[in-house]
Amino acid sequence: MSKYILPVSVFGTVIGCAVLLKNHVTGGRCPSKATINGKTVIITGANTGIGKETAQELAKRGGRIIMGCRDMEKCEAAAKEIRGHTLNPHVYACHLDLASMKSVREFAERINQEEQHVDVLINNAGVMRCPAWKTEDGFDMQFGVNHLGHFLLTNLLLDKLKESTPSRVINLTSLAHIIGKIDFEDLNWEKKKFDTKQAYCQSKLANVLFTRELAKRLQGTGVTVNAVHPGVVATRLGRHTSLHQSQFSSSVLGPFFSLLVKSPKLGAQPSIYLAVSEDLEGVTGRYYDVMTEKEPAPQALDEEAARRLWEVSSQLVGLEEEGQYHKSNLSAESQSKPA
Numbered sequence: 447m448s449k450y451i452l453p454v455s456v457f458g459t460v461i462g463c464a465v466l467l468k469n470h471v472t473g474g475r476c477p478s479k480a481t482i483n484g485k486t487v488i489i490t491g492a493n494t495g496i497g498k499e500t501a502q503e504l505a506k507r508g509g510r511i512i513m514g515c516r517d518m519e520k521c522e523a524a525a526k527e528i529r530g531h532t533l534n535p536h537v538y539a540c541h542l543d544l545a546s547m548k549s550v551r552e553f554a555e556r557i558n559q560e561e562q563h564v565d566v567l568i569n570n571a572g573v574m575r576c577p578a579w580k581t582e583d584g585f586d587m588q589f590g591v592n593h594l595g596h597f598l599l600t601n602l603l604l605d606k607l608k609e610s611t612p613s614r615v616i617n618l619t620s621l622a623h624i625i626g627k628i629d630f631e632d633l634n635w636e637k638k639k640f641d642t643k644q645a646y647c648q649s650k651l652a653n654v655l656f657t658r659e660l661a662k663r664l665q666g667t668g669v670t671v672n673a674v675h676p677g678v679v680a681t682r683l684g685r686h687t688s689l690h691q692s693q694f695s696s697s698v699l700g701p702f703f704s705l706l707v708k709s710p711k712l713g714a715q716p717s718i719y720l721a722v723s724e725d726l727e728g729v730t731g732r733y734y735d736v737m738t739e740k741e742p743a744p745q746a747l748d749e750e751a752a753r754r755l756w757e758v759s760s761q762l763v764g765l766e767e768e769g770q771y772h773k774s775n776l777s778a779e780s781q782s783k784p785a
């Protein structure tokens with residue numbers, strides 16, 4: 447019997463170290479134990495992946511959770527599962543298709559009418575490297591869903607967020623923004639040959655530029671906005687990428703890659719951290735790589751590009767015409783860099 451003690455303990459130690467190392471590499475768990483009793487949190491694309499785990503953990507912490515999803519059947523099922531796991535009855539499914547500006551407007555109208563406050567908005571939904579699909583309004587799918595849909599949604603909820611201060615907006619971006627470029631001459635891939643990878647990177651760069659410009663416009667209001675790269679997470683986000691992978695990368699590199707990928711539960715920790723951490727009170731306009739604040743890519747710090755993207759996006763989603771366009775409506779102070 448004693449001959450097994452050494453190998454078993456070595457094996458146990460190796461497994462323990464591997465788990466700790468993986469947790470370290472992947473960022474570990476949110477250090478804050480803060481509860482959010484009674485706070486209303488909206489999470490887009492919350493029926494799967496990072497969004498679903500974020501919804502579950504924030505429900506556990508006492509939040510009133512509104513899951514904004516395209517597919518109501520899946521959304522109701524996820525909401526029911528979360529209510530069952532957390533014993534929090536205040537988890538709701540609500541229809542939201544970010545590929546339809548009409549749907550975004552209907553969702554925002556419902557929230558503005560029915561909710562007394564919105565304390566946290568997590569712009570989580572995303573699509574990666576899909577074919578050259580167009581949204582209902584004719585925008586490139588990745589730019590339309592990842593940026594324009596969230597741009598419109600956030601703007602339409604701004605008054606509610608301002609009434610609920612201190613409130614937070616969290617934009618899920620990606621490290622992929624570092625190779626992104628905003629092509630103002632052809633944002634929707636109508637003139638040049640479609641490149642699905644660049645389309646994703648452009649949309650994720652747009653998330654960071656939007657975060658910085660919004661933070662600037664919201665200075666002094668008590669609404670903060672930050673962008674986060676969640677790390678590399680095993681979700682369904684990559685379902686279109688297999689179309690672009692070689693046999694070598696899927697069969698040889700794939701298994702190694704999977705060792706470094708974290709679970710959706712761990713992948714949700716950065717969003718949870720940004721939503722609840724007391725350390726982030728008043729912190730705005732920043733970019734987080736998992737749970738560490740970092741400088742984003744130089745093109746994400748381009749203030750002129752951020753301003754221009756805001757103006758173009760406002761026109762594309764039709765905000766300007768309605769006078770809902772939030773011009774630099776604050777004092778000269780707000781022209782300074784976000785904190």
Ligand SMILES: NC(=O)c1ccc[n+]([C@@H]2O[C@H](COP(=O)([O-])OP(=O)(O)OC[C@H]3O[C@@H](n4cnc5c(N)ncnc54)[C@H](O)[C@@H]3O)[C@@H](O)[C@H]2O)c1
Nearest residue numbers: 491495496543544545570571572618620678679681682683
């Ligand atoms: N998984 C990763 O490794 C990774 C890395 C960097 C950034 N991200 C970002 O994290 C976010 C969450 O992605 P995930 O990994 O959980 O992927 P996922 O595919 O599991 O989740 C994305 C969610 O967005 C929803 N969605 C897509 N199109 C929509 C639309 N038109 N309207 C409403 N909802 C829509 C999907 O239904 C899904 O629920 C995305 O913004 C993604 O860009 C993920």
